[in-house]
Amino acid sequence: MSAETLRVRVLQAASVLALFAAWEGVARAGWVDPLFVPAPSAVARAFGRIGGSALAGLGDTLLKTAVAYVLSVVFGVAFGVAIGSVRALREVLSPFVVAVYGMPKILVLPWIVLILGFGTAPAIVYGTIHGFFPILVLVIGGVRDVDRTLVTVARAFGASTWQLYWKVLLPAIVPTVLAGMRLGIVFCLLGVLIVEMFAGVRGMGHVMGSLANGFQAPELFAATALVSAASIAIVLALDTLNDRLSHWRG
Amino acid sequence: MRVLALRAAILAAFLLAWEGTARAANPLLYVPPSAALPALARLLTLDSYPDLVPSLLLTLREIAIAYGLAIAAGLGCGAALGLNRVIGRAYAPILGALYAVPAVVWYPSLMLFFGLDAASKIAFGFLLGFFPITLAVLAGIRQVNPHMLAVARAFGARPPTVFVKVMIPAMMFTLVGGLRTGLALSVIGVIVGEVLGSKSGMGSLINHAYGLFRTADYVALVLVTLALVVGSDAIASAVEGRAQRWSE
């Protein structure tokens, strides 16, 4: 480990420790209202109290997220390839895609809830919508940016349209699809959590909302930490997968 | 020209399809365009929601404050991370990890701390806008060609001069992109915060209409909010264009 790396690690560890120590100190000294800012020790204890229900909620959220994720990846890639590879489609539809992509999806959420009611269905639908658009836009860009020479080479060697898609286009956009998948998971999870907070009966979003309403600060912090950790773990796993699959790119 | 005509045709077909299916299925729930337009008129004449203007202004104010704070903190943190190698290497990964967390998980804590007033929306908008700006400043600094800096120093330029005259123009493109994304996210943060629970602002009006099943009014409110979003992005885009021309 180089000298600089050592300093970096020390700085990171020291900052985290200092932060927690200061936080605990400030809370114990009574400088902040424990109703709003609980001490780390209180949060740690709260883990035990809500452990069961929090994990159940997290599991519920992750299940809905998984379904939404699969849907948004499948549709995002399919439509992305279709629109991106046909120049006419891409030119005509581009502004529509960009417009809908840039629209805050939360504006349609109340409407979705009115139609689908509370519970699982709106969470999956909204989560899918949330993840679909970033993936779609990314894949369209990726398909559009495929090196023209590769397509010319394939045609020169007599590749049929089907072979062009299968042997050139799809392998060429693997990095883009992976990037989209990496992006999509966060968006899907975000969408599901939002629905759970807005109109949920189960799931982490609902749990956190109830805890907030009940002014249960330590439990809320514990739940927040739990979801954050889960999210970071998932993204890290995807990043590792990404690295493994990209060995040819260098 | 043909492309424009095709787009117009697609738009028209979409609106027609909407009109048709909405009327056939449940016009109250699905709000065909023919119901949405009168509702929009009622809204803009302050008929359906007399406090439209104060709500709109409040939302705009929340966005402005949230974004302003995000810029200040983002530029500062980004510069600190970018200019000092050790600090950058230490904290950038932590920032990246936090960015991987869906921002809405912070919102219940913010609501608990700040209540349902504007403060929690501003805080949330700030949080959302802060990350892309910081990361853009960091990325911008990192991608500055070290040769350019070496040349500047070789000509005797001091660090502040190097920063202003070489670094800032070199990272302008990345920086402005980050600022634009930051604005879009701050806007979304404020709106999400309002919809998820607030007593005032556009989001609360939307919630109100939704709760009373006033779907047509709800659609009208959404359209007005959309105009706000599009407008802010258009302004950002114009500023981005200006900045790019200036930096060339």
Added chain:
Amino acid sequence: MSDLIAVEHVGKQYQTSSGPVEALHDVSLAVGAGEFCTVIGPSGCGKSTLLGMLGGLVAADSGRVLVDGRPVTAPDPRRVATVFQEAGLFPWRTALENVEFGLEVQGVPRERRRAVATELLGPLGLRDFGAKYPRELSGGMRQRVAIGRALAIDTQIILMDEPFGALDEQTRLLMGEWLLDIWRRTRKTVVFVTHSLHEALALSTRVVVMTARPGRIKSVLELPMPYPRAMESPEMAALRARLWGEIRDESRRAMGER
């Protein structure tokens, strides 16, 4: 020698933002089997367009192109293989898999195409590099893979569009020698586009000189000399002077245009 390739009064126009541009004007050319025909000319003279027509990638606006007596309307990988200036290797495929590509497209079974490609690695000088990815190979190696890919489908004709253009001079010279060796062994018909006078004189049996845009055939030089060529001999020096004389004016015209 029968004419394997016949180009008859071919013309081509492109639409650009500043109006139509004539790339080729009434170009006629014949290439016999087993020849190494070089097409040389200034930038923008349409030589790549001409090659594209031979390969079935570009359609002529007027006139026609015949290969083996048949008009060319689309790429025909059973008769014609192409090598491009940017090697155009698929980055997600190893060198071996890239060489196999043409065979794969034609549906050749796995074992057979693996065998063909592996056997080619030897003459390509890439015996130990079959499992490497393009990013791990030098520019010269990548072009050899591209040429290997063209050789693998065993066509009678190979078209090459400035294949050594992106390489440094020393690599170019070595690649030229290597290519000559391969050509003499496989007896294929090669149409070779280049900027380089040296390559034209060292490699070809015939040199076709094109004018600046709109491209026409200015002259054709026959080079019946044996291989390997003594480039310093008085005969070659005279030819070189003559060739440069033909090209120089065209190059100046092309430069002046810009």
